[in-house]
Amino acid sequence: MGSLKDWISSQLVSMSLVSSRPLSGSDSFFREEPSHEGFDGQGAAHSNTSLTPPILPDTSPSVGSDQENQSNPSRQHVVVENSDQLRNGSDKKKMDPLVRIDDLQVKFLRLILRLGLSQNNLLVAKVLYRIHLATLIRAEESDLKRVNLRSDRARAVAAEQEASGQPEMDFSLRILVLGKTGVGKSATINSIFDQTKTVTNAFRPGTDHIREVVGTINGIRVTIIDTPGFLPSCTGNFRRNKKIMLSVKRFIRKCPPDIVLFFERLDLINASYNDFSLLKLITEVFGPAIWFNTILVMTHSSSALPEGPDGYPVSYESYVRQNTDMVQHYIHQAVSDSRLENPVLLVENHPQCKKNITGEKILPNGQVWKSQFLLLCLCTKVLGDVNTLMKFEDSIQLGASSATHVPSLPHLLSSLLRHRSVISPSGVDIEVDESLLSDTQEEDEYDQLPPIRILTKSQFERLTKSQKKDYLDELDYRETLYLKQQLKEEYRRQMEIKLSKEKNCASNDNSDGQQASQEAAVLLPDMEVPPSFGSDCTAHRYRCLVTGDQWIMRPVLDPHGWDNDVCFDGISLETAMQINSNIFTSVAGQMSKDKQDFSIQSECAAAYSDPSGITYTVGLDVQSAGKDTIYTFHSNTKLRKLWRNTADCGVSLTSFGNKCYIGAKLEDTISVGKRLKFVMNAGQMVGPEQVAYGGGVEATLRGRDYPVNNDNVSLTMTLLSFDKEMVLGGNLQSESRLGRNLRVSVNANLNSRKMGKICIKTSSTDHLQFSMAAAFTIFWALLRKKDVKSTSHE
Numbered sequence: 151m152g153s154l155k156d157w158i159s160s161q162l163v164s165m166s167l168v169s170s171r172p173l174s175g176s177d178s179f180f181r182e183e184p185s186h187e188g189f190d191g192q193g194a195a196h197s198n199t200s201l202t203p204p205i206l207p208d209t210s211p212s213v214g215s216d217q218e219n220q221s222n223p224s225r226q227h228v229v230v231e232n233s234d235q236l237r238n239g240s241d242k243k244k245m246d247p248l249v250r251i252d253d254l255q256v257k258f259l260r261l262i263l264r265l266g267l268s269q270n271n272l273l274v275a276k277v278l279y280r281i282h283l284a285t286l287i288r289a290e291e292s293d294l295k296r297v298n299l300r301s302d303r304a305r306a307v308a309a310e311q312e313a314s315g316q317p318e319m320d321f322s323l324r325i326l327v328l329g330k331t332g333v334g335k336s337a338t339i340n341s342i343f344d345q346t347k348t349v350t351n352a353f354r355p356g357t358d359h360i361r362e363v364v365g366t367i368n369g370i371r372v373t374i375i376d377t378p379g380f381l382p383s384c385t386g387n388f389r390r391n392k393k394i395m396l397s398v399k400r401f402i403r404k405c406p407p408d409i410v411l412f413f414e415r416l417d418l419i420n421a422s423y424n425d426f427s428l429l430k431l432i433t434e435v436f437g438p439a440i441w442f443n444t445i446l447v448m449t450h451s452s453s454a455l456p457e458g459p460d461g462y463p464v465s466y467e468s469y470v471r472q473n474t475d476m477v478q479h480y481i482h483q484a485v486s487d488s489r490l491e492n493p494v495l496l497v498e499n500h501p502q503c504k505k506n507i508t509g510e511k512i513l514p515n516g517q518v519w520k521s522q523f524l525l526l527c528l529c530t531k532v533l534g535d536v537n538t539l540m541k542f543e544d545s546i547q548l549g550a551s552s553a554t555h556v557p558s559l560p561h562l563l564s565s566l567l568r569h570r571s572v573i574s575p576s577g578v579d580i581e582v583d584e585s586l587l588s589d590t591q592e593e594d595e596y597d598q599l600p601p602i603r604i605l606t607k608s609q610f611e612r613l614t615k616s617q618k619k620d621y622l623d624e625l626d627y628r629e630t631l632y633l634k635q636q637l638k639e640e641y642r643r644q645m646e647i648k649l650s651k652e653k654n655c656a657s658n659d660n661s662d663g664q665q666a667s668q669e670a671a672v673l674l675p676d677m678e679v680p681p682s683f684g685s686d687c688t689a690h691r692y693r694c695l696v697t698g699d700q701w702i703m704r705p706v707l708d709p710h711g712w713d714n715d716v717c718f719d720g721i722s723l724e725t726a727m728q729i730n731s732n733i734f735t736s737v738a739g740q741m742s743k744d745k746q747d748f749s750i751q752s753e754c755a756a757a758y759s760d761p762s763g764i765t766y767t768v769g770l771d772v773q774s775a776g777k778d779t780i781y782t783f784h785s786n787t788k789l790r791k792l793w794r795n796t797a798d799c800g801v802s803l804t805s806f807g808n809k810c811y812i813g814a815k816l817e818d819t820i821s822v823g824k825r826l827k828f829v830m831n832a833g834q835m836v837g838p839e840q841v842a843y844g845g846g847v848e849a850t851l852r853g854r855d856y857p858v859n860n861d862n863v864s865l866t867m868t869l870l871s872f873d874k875e876m877v878l879g880g881n882l883q884s885e886s887r888l889g890r891n892l893r894v895s896v897n898a899n900l901n902s903r904k905m906g907k908i909c910i911k912t913s914s915t916d917h918l919q920f921s922m923a924a925a926f927t928i929f930w931a932l933l934r935k936k937d938v939k940s941t942s943h944e
């Protein structure tokens with residue numbers, strides 16, 4: 151059962167109920183002995199039998215995906231113990247994992263300094279953030295108060311220790327290399343040490359036995375275990391490859407590596423690449439947990455770029471992304487889990503590889519790959535050690551059989567409390583309809599407008615700046631009124647159809663069939679598919695037609711598919727039907743199936759509106775979660791228009807595995823005028839031996855031009871209680887149009903655990919506005935940074 155703590159952090163950081171990713175490598179796979187830093191006590195108690203990977207809800211891109219450059223500078227917090235604890239005796243220090251995490255961070259920052267890397271480096275920030283998150287998740291309520299945001303102090307201690315060289319740092323890396331023969335494992339080892347430490351061979355397998363290569367880089371002792379390469383995966387080589395893997399497994403049993411490098415040649419990955427059987431064999435022999443500490447190494451990274459469909463070479467970034475995605479895709483298939491995201495390291499071993507002025511080998515994108523190698527190894531090892539210290543042994547496991555996700559009560563309750571508005575078959579929200587109806591005084595406003603002369607482009611150009619503005623404002627105003635009028639007419643038309651249908655039903659005169667057949671088919675926009683179908687046609691098109699209002703059926707595009715044949719492995723379907731004047735139903739779902747997996751997400755609902763104003767809704771939601779399926783049956787009763795008040799009560803029954811969760815909620819909506827709305831709700835979710843309670847108040851103020859412009863501000867306060875813990879949260883959401891070409895939406899939340907996030911989205915058709923938005927964002931980030939600094943000084 152997920153805890154409230156998980157729920158809070160996922161509210162902040164994760165997209166979905168089941169989205170989780172490894173913090174880093176699994177020590178459970180490798181470690182039988184204490185790590186090289188000598189973490190003794192509880193933290194070093196590794197188990198090599200369990201495959202439980204240490205997993206945290208993830209918020210950031212993979213450690214190594216340097217293509218993704220978003221990071222949140224405000225989250226670069228370091229968890230540092232308070233000074234009392236720092237001064238405490240070594241015994242206590244040894245016992246307290248939080249203190250040891252603090253030490254580890256200082257060590258990590260020292261190494262970053264030693265490598266000459268900036269501490270604001272994206273990867274470093276991510277590692278520090280993940281450590282912070284791990285500490286928060288694992289910390290007890292009492293510990294949480296001790297978790298200070300004193301990043302500056304950790305940095306200062308690291309700088310001080312590194313300058314004085316005291317205390318001496320015993321940090322070492324133990325790395326295992328794996329990959330097919332000839333991909334450049336030995337050549338990479340030689341490049342890393344800048345000397346020929348192991349033999350390479352261009353024409354036949356170069357390495358015939360496992361051997362350790364030891365050296366020192368930037369004061370870090372590095373041991374690399376060079377292994378014989380695997381033979382290309384075909385049935386004849388299966389036994390030989392297995393033999394190599396078993397001997398490697400035997401070799402590392404006594405002294406397991408911190409990091410695994412899995413090698414591929416970047417230039418040899420193409421549409422016909424398929425190393426699934428080899429990856430599967432690695433997974434079987436070493437266990438799925440091997441992939442947690444694995445970095446994908448792509449050699450030959452400076453090779454000539456292939457031609458794109460337009461005859462020009464493709465861009466380096468997209469070439470790398472496409473090829474690494476393909477290898478990652480097959481790893482996902484081998485472990486039957488697509489959550490894994492391995493860091494990628496690009497390598498070029500050619501002696502004539504381009505170098506920068508300091509003589510370091512650089513890639514076509516200007517990156518110095520050797521420092522990137524060290525950084526990735528450091529990050530992987532440090533996160534691995536944090537995992538061990540924090541004991542993430544009860545986290546999610548990799549693999550299909552183990553990919554069972556237990557829904558948490560706070561999640562289920564908050565989704566029950568989420569407001570569901572019932573959509574009528576015409577596609578217009580009932581609430582919108584009502585606000586239109588109440589809008590009678592503006593009835594003829596558009597028709598009463600004086601005529602306007604529409605200017606040609608050249609006439610418009612001749613206007614002065616202020617005239618241009620007035621003219622555009624006037625057009626804007628008219629457009630809003632026109633759209634309002636159109637919406638009203640559409641609503642009236644729908645009502646008339648409804649009334650005439652009722653009459654027709656009475657007189658048994660059904661002309662529906664003819665009407666439907668008269669409706670023309672509409673072509674839906676094309677989907678972009680990988681341009682690899684057929685020899686002469688670069689982009690084969692799949693076209694979709696919509697023939698009636700009622701059914702929309704489309705294939706689902708898999709963005710990871712490498713050919714059109716495997717791109718479409720799902721289907722989505724949407725329909726809404728009026729059974730009679732009072733009953734309507736809607737079904738929306740998506741289903742995908744390939745050789746291994748079948749997944750479905752669907753929502754069906756039926757609503758009955760009583761003429762007295764009561765609406766009854768029943769529905770069934772079906773959702774795949776790993777190999778299991780979650781069924782949720784829900785039922786709602788809505789009492790409309792008791793004064794300006796809509797009351798709603800609902801129950802839900804969720805079945806997952808062999809467990810059942812029952813929930814109930816009460817909700818009341820009060821409208822004050824056309825623009826202000828209050829929603830209050832309270833609910834309860836009961837699971838096996840556990841209960842969660844929650845509720846909230848939401849106030850929404852809509853813009854003057856609603857529903858033509860969806861400007862609104864809403865403020866929500868929620869309270870959630872689960873397992874003797876209570877969390878109060880506040881959320882502010884606003885969407886508004888600032889000027890003609892700029893839309894801004896702001897979402898900010900904060901809870902009583904002092905965790906929160908702010909998200910600002912802007913869209914503009916004007917470059918100037920974009921630069922303003924960027925300037926504002928940077929200004930905001932700086933402000934936050936200052937804020938964090940002053941907090942840490944306190």
Ligand SMILES: Nc1nc2c(ncn2[C@@H]2O[C@H](COP(=O)(O)OP(=O)(O)OP(=O)(O)O)[C@@H](O)[C@H]2O)c(=O)[nH]1
Nearest residue numbers: 332334335336337350351352355356357379450499
């Ligand atoms: N151009 C180029 N050549 C490379 C690169 N990496 C390796 N090579 C060459 O590829 C050949 C094979 O490299 P090795 O390092 O022996 O390959 P290996 O993976 O160790 O092979 P086994 O020991 O048989 O498993 C050598 O001639 C290397 O010089 C690279 O990044 N670019």
Ligand SMILES: [Mg+2]
Nearest residue numbers: 335336356357
């Ligand atoms: Mg070799």
